[in-house]
Amino acid sequence: MRYPEKRLRRYRKDEKIRELVSNVKINKTDLIQPVFVKEGLDEKEEIPSMEGQYHHTLESLEEEIEECDRLGIPGVLVFGIPEKNDEKGSLAHEEEGIVQRAVRSIKDFSEIEVFTDVCLCHYTSHGHCGIVKEGELLNDESLEVLGKAALSHAEAGADFVAPSAMMDHQVKYIRDVLDEHGHEDVGIMSYSAKFASNYYGPFRDAAESSPDGASTGLRNRDTYQMDYRIGGEGQPMEEIKMDLQEGADIVMVKPALPYLDIINEASHRFDVPMAAYSVSGEYQMLKNSVENDIFSEKVLEESLCSIKRAGADMIITYFAKEMVKDGKI
Numbered sequence: 001m002r003y004p005e006k007r008l009r010r011y012r013k014d015e016k017i018r019e020l021v022s023n024v025k026i027n028k029t030d031l032i033q034p035v036f037v038k039e040g041l042d043e044k045e046e047i048p049s050m051e052g053q054y055h056h057t058l059e060s061l062e063e064e065i066e067e068c069d070r071l072g073i074p075g076v077l078v079f080g081i082p083e084k085n086d087e088k089g090s091l092a093h094e095e096e097g098i099v100q101r102a103v104r105s106i107k108d109f110s111e112i113e114v115f116t117d118v119c120l121c122h123y124t125s126h127g128h129c130g131i132v133k134e135g136e137l138l139n140d141e142s143l144e145v146l147g148k149a150a151l152s153h154a155e156a157g158a159d160f161v162a163p164s165a166m167m168d169h170q171v172k173y174i175r176d177v178l179d180e181h182g183h184e185d186v187g188i189m190s191y192s193a194k195f196a197s198n199y200y201g202p203f204r205d206a207a208e209s210s211p212d213g214a215s216t217g218l219r220n221r222d223t224y225q226m227d228y229r230i231g232g233e234g235q236p237m238e239e240i241k242m243d244l245q246e247g248a249d250i251v252m253v254k255p256a257l258p259y260l261d262i263i264n265e266a267s268h269r270f271d272v273p274m275a276a277y278s279v280s281g282e283y284q285m286l287k288n289s290v291e292n293d294i295f296s297e298k299v300l301e302e303s304l305c306s307i308k309r310a311g312a313d314m315i316i317t318y319f320a321k322e323m324v325k326d327g328k329i
């Protein structure tokens, strides 16, 4: 018997059939736009190392959210940059803090899903993600402040809090605090597998949160964020498993493009919604390449597709608005 000849190029013959057979599509409803709101600004300011991204005032943030709403982007991840800080990051849980005010103001007029970053690095004078003593980042002491910060975000109206400090048991601690105060409906999107990455460079500018080694004896975040030399089967999966056992609703891998293997492994192992954070370095790298005609701008869709193909259900990306606005997806 002679089998008909298989010709895979039939699937690629024209754009219509290519569209029909494609099974990984980026929709605007997959995207979350990160936004930065900064205290003490008179007007919004472009972040020097992140072209097209801004430090917002409360007023300009409102316009940003209205635009996201118009474009149909379903969620924002809010970061706050306060005017003051201290050694223990205690301003992270002020009722009148910049994030708390921003969340209240968004929730006043918009139904956009509000995720808030819960960390101390923007609030500590030394820029570390928790309390540091004698060159060591104190895990359990930091949980207390993170719990208070998460609670203050929930009270302001956040839909999901997103702990990003990489402290052990931060998810359980925060879940308990939220439940004790009647916030059972507030979810947790955990930065579960967050790597100590060089791709965060531009974000440090955005969040003004470079760790100060001189005053703390702790030069970088290597003692709490994960080592990029570790593959998917070990620690990254342990981190995700532990966060799920502790009550995380959505787990996240960060960064995205250099960690597609981790996203893929996790998506096969855990049947829960998975987020990938395509970070500032990925953004700026692609942006520069497109602007300098090194890549066609189709590289943006291709990159997002690769993250989704790896297994992410939602992508936090600085390109969210641009992709939708300019019809790139």
Ligand SMILES: [Zn+2]
Pocket (backbone or CB within 6 Å): 119, 120, 121, 122, 128, 129, 164, 165
């Ligand atoms: Zn942090």
